[in-house]
Amino acid sequence: MNSGESHFHTRRSALATLIAAALLARGQPSLAAPAPQPGAARFGYDDVVAQARILGGRPFDSGGLTIPSELSKLTYDSYREIRFRREKALWQESGSDYRLLPFHLGFLHDKPVQLHVVKEGNAIPIPFTTSLFEYGKVPVPKQLSPSLGFAGFAVTTTLNDPKVQDEVISFLGASYFRLIGRGHRYGLSARSLALDVGGKQPEEFPFFRALWLEEPKADSLDLVIYALLDSPSVAGAFRYVVSPGRTTAMSVTATLVPRVEIPRIGIAPLTSMFLAGEGDLGHRTDFRPEIHDSDGLLMQNGSGEWIWRPIRNPASLRISSFGDRDPRGFGLMQRDREYGHYQDLEAHYHARPGYWVEPIGDWGEGRVDLIEIPTNNEAFDNIVTCWTPARPLDIGKASEFTYRITALSTTNELHAMAQVRNSFSGWDSRDPDADGMGKQRFIIDFGDGDLAYFVSDPKRVEIVASTTAGSIAHTIIAANSATKGFRVILDATLPVGQTADLRVYLKSRNRTLSETWTQSWSVPAPAVRDAPGHVVTRD
Template sequence: MRPNPDAQSPGPCEAAPARKGGERPSRRLLLGLLGSTGMLAALPAAGQAPTSAPKASFGYADVVERARQLGERPFDADAARIPESLSQLSYDSYREIRLRRDKAFWRDGGSDFRLLPFHLGFLHDKPVQLHSVANGVALPIPFTTALFEYGKVPVPKGLSPSLGFAGFAVTTTLNHPTVQDEVISFLGASYFRLIGRGQRYGLSARSLALDIGGAYPEEFPFMRALWLEEPAPDATELVIYALLDSPSVAGAYRYVVRPGPTTHVDVTATIVPRKVIERIGIAPLTSMFQAGEGDLAQRSDFRPEIHDSDGLMMQAGSGEWIWRPLRNPRSLRIASFVDENPRGFGLMQRDRDFGNYQDLEAHYHARPGYWVEPQGEWGKGRIELIEIPTDNEAFDNIGACWTPEAPLPVGEASEFRYSLSALSTTGPLHPYAQTQHSFAGSDLEDGHAQGQGSKRFIVDFAGGDLAYHLGDPARVELAVSVTAGSVMTRILQPNPAAGGFRAIVDASLPDGQTGEMRIFLRARGRTLSETWTSSWTAPAAAAPPQPSE
C-alpha cells in the first residue's frame, strides 16, 4: 500500500503529513479528529432547492446506473479538486474548525439518528457531494461556512455551496438512551468505520482496494457522492448509498447500518472496471499491529502489547475455521489463502484484557474486530493478508481482503454482497476451542543440523469442549503439518489454568526457506479446535569465512 493522503488515518506504508516544526501528528490524534464530536458539522435548514428537479423514488438502482455511465467515461481527475486555501491547512489549523454544536441534521425528525458532515481540508481534499433522501426524493446538501466555528483560522471566503464535504459521521443512542454517540463515519477515500456498544474506533473498513500489496503503486478509489435516507421516527437502521470513482473503476454501494451491542452493516457493491485490474480487493480491511504478546523486541515503551487487531480469522468454504496471528515483520509479507466461496474472514482484536495493553489513552482492549460474511457465492479466489514493517503505532501496516481468481470483466457490472460486523469477541462465531495465546520462539540452537534452521512454537487452545477433555487428556491428539521442512518435536500439555491445552512444536527448515505450519486439536477423529497457522523463514546460511591473504 502506498501513502494515502485521503485516509482517515495513515494507511500501510504511508507517512503522516508533517506538522509545523517537523513534528508528525500521531495516529491517536488523527483518530481524535474522527471520534471527536467537536469536529462534526451541522446541516443547513431544509428548503434550499437543488439546481435541477430531483428524481422521485431515488434508490440503489439510480446509483448503479450512475456508476455504469461513469465507468463508460474516462476518469476526470480535475473534477475532485478543492480550493488551495483548504488543501494547505495544517493539522493544527484543521483541528480549529469545529461544529456549531446546536445544529445537526435530523434533529427535528424524531429519530435517534443525527447526520453530521465533516469540513474539507488538510488530508481530506476529495470533495464528496452529500444528499439527504426523504420520501424518495434526493436533495443535495449545500456547503456554507455558517455551519462551522473556525477558531483561530480565518473563515474561508468565496466558497461555493456546491463545494461538498470531506465525509460525514452518524450518531445515535448507541451506549445510552439519551446520549448521542458516533456509530459510523465515512472520511477519506472509500474508508469507513463502525463501532458497537462500548467499543472505540480502531481498524478501518474500505469499500474497495486496488493493487494492495502489489508490484504497482496502490490506487485509492474515493467517493464522489453519498446519499443518506432520512430515518423515520421509529427507525432502527440507516440506509446509505455511495458513488465510487478512480482511474481504474467506478462503483455503486449500498450500506444498511443496524446499530447495537454488535453493529452490523449489510453491504452491496456493484463494480464497473474501466480496465483489467489484476489485484482487486473486495471487502478490504486495514489495521495496525506493532507489538504483541510474543514480540518483546518490538515494544517501544512500558506497554506489553500495541495493536488494533491481533489476528486474521477465517472460515473457509470447506467450513474449516482458521486463526492466523498477526506480526510486525522485518520485511513486507503477503500470505494468500486460496479458497472457493469463503464463508467469512476478518481482522479481530481477540485479546480484551486491559492489563495486556496498559494504555489509558488508546484503549486498545476496547477496539473492535471486523467480521466479513459473504452473501451468495463469491467463486474462486484468495483471502490475502498484507503485513508491513512498522516502528510506529501511528501508521496502519496490516491489510486483508478477498481477491477473485479472475479479473472482473471490463465495462461490465459485477456485484458482491456481504455483511460487516463490529465484534468485541470471537467466541460466538464457532463452537470449537480458540487460540488464546501463541508464541514463536527464537531460533533454536539445539537440534540444528547443517543447512537447517529450527524454531519452537507454543500455542494455547482454550474454550469449546476442551475443559471436558481435561478429564482424560490422553484422548486429545495434536495434529501438526508443515509445507516445508519437518516437525522435530510435538508436545501436548493439559493447561487447567486456562481450561484447555498447550501445544509445543519444534520444526526445522532448510536455511533461507519459508514454510507454513498448521496446528489443531482433535479427539478420535473429531475436530476440537480451530486451526492455528503461521509462516516462518529459516535464517540464511552464513557465508563461509574467506582465507586470509
C-alpha cells in the same frame, strides 16, 4: 460532481438545493424538500448504479477534485481545530435517534465529496457553509462555494445510552469507513474497495464522488447510505444498510464497473494496525506490553474449517494467501480484551472491535489475502486483508458483490470450538546448523469450546500438526487449568532459504475440538562476508 454526472441533475434537485441552502443560511438544523410529484421516480440504489455504469464507460476524469489552497495547506493541528457545530446536526426534527454531522475538507482530506439527504424520495444536496463549523484558532475561510462539498460525515445515535448521542459510523478519506458497536472505541477501518495492495505497482485508492443518506423516520431502526465510487481503474455503486446495537452490523451491496483489467482487486477490504503483540518484545517502543488494533485474521473457508492466523509486524513485506471457493467468512479480530495487556489509558486498544465479513451468494474461486507491512509507528495502518477473485473482473461490465460486516467484541459467538488464545515463538535457532537446517519452537494456547471437559484426561486430546516444508520435530501438549484449555509446544525444522506454513489443531478421536492455528516462518540465507567490511546475503 464531474461533467459525466450532469445527466442526473433535474429541475427538482436544483430546487431542492436552493431550499436546502436557504434553510442552512437561516441556521435551521434540518433539511426540507418539496413533496414528490405524483408518479415521480424515487431516488434509490438503481440511480447510483446507473451513474456508475456511465462513469465506468468513460475515461477517468480528474476534474473537480481539487480544493482551495487555504484548505489544502492546513496542517494536522490546524485541521483538528475545525469542528462541526453539533447543535446544527441534521435530522434533529426527524423524530429518529440519528444525527448527521458532515466533516470539513482540508489537510489530507482533499477530495471533495458531495453529500445528499434523500427525503421523501428526493435527493437533496447539502450545501457547504462555514456556519456549520467552529474554526478555533484557524481563520474562517472566505468566499467558499456552497457546492464545495465535504470530506465525509459521521452519524451519531443512542448507541450506548438512550439519552446520549455517540458516533456509530463515519465515512472519511478515500473509500474508508468505520463502524462500532456498544462499548467500542474506533480502531481498524473498512474500505469499500482496494486496488493493487501489495502488488508490484503503487496502490490505487478509489474515492467517493458522492454520498446519499436516506433521512430516517421516527421509527427507523436502520440507516441507509448510497455511494458513488470512482478511480482511474474502476467506477462503482454501493449500498450500505447500518443496524446499530451491541454488535453493529452493516449489509453491503457493491456494483463494480472496471475501466481496465485489474489483476489485484480487493473485495470487502479491512485495514488495521499491528505494532507489537505478546510475542514481539523487540517491537515495543515504551512501557506498553502490546500495541495493536487487531491481533489475528479469522477465516471460515468454503468447506467449513475455522482458521486463525496471528498477525505480526514483519521485518519485510509479507503477503499470505489462502485459496478458497465461496468463503463463508473472514475478518480481522481483536481477541485480547484485557486492559492490563495494553496499559493504554488513551488508545483503549482493549475496547477496539473486530470486523467479521460474511459473503452472501456465490463469490466463486479466489483467495483471502493478508498483507503485513513493517512499521515502527502506531499511527500507520500496516495490515490489510481482503477477498481477491481468481480472475479479473470483466472490463466495462457490472459485477455485483453482497456481504455483511459486523463489529464484534468477541469471536465466541461465531463458532463453538476451542479458539487460539495466545501464540508465541519460543527459542529461535533459525541460523542453520551443520546440516543446513534451522529450528524454531512455537507455543499455542487453546481455550474455551469443550476443552474444559478434557483437562482431567489430556491423553484423550491429540495434536494434529503439519507443515508445507521441513518437518515437525517434536510436539508436547499440556493441560492449562488457568485457561481451562491446553498448551501446545511444537518444534519445527526447515532447510536454509525456505519458507513453511505450519498448521495445528486439536482433536479427540474423530472429533475436531479446535480451530486451526496457522503461521508461516522462514530460515533466511546466512549473511557472509564477500570482501573486507562488505556483508551480503546469499539466496
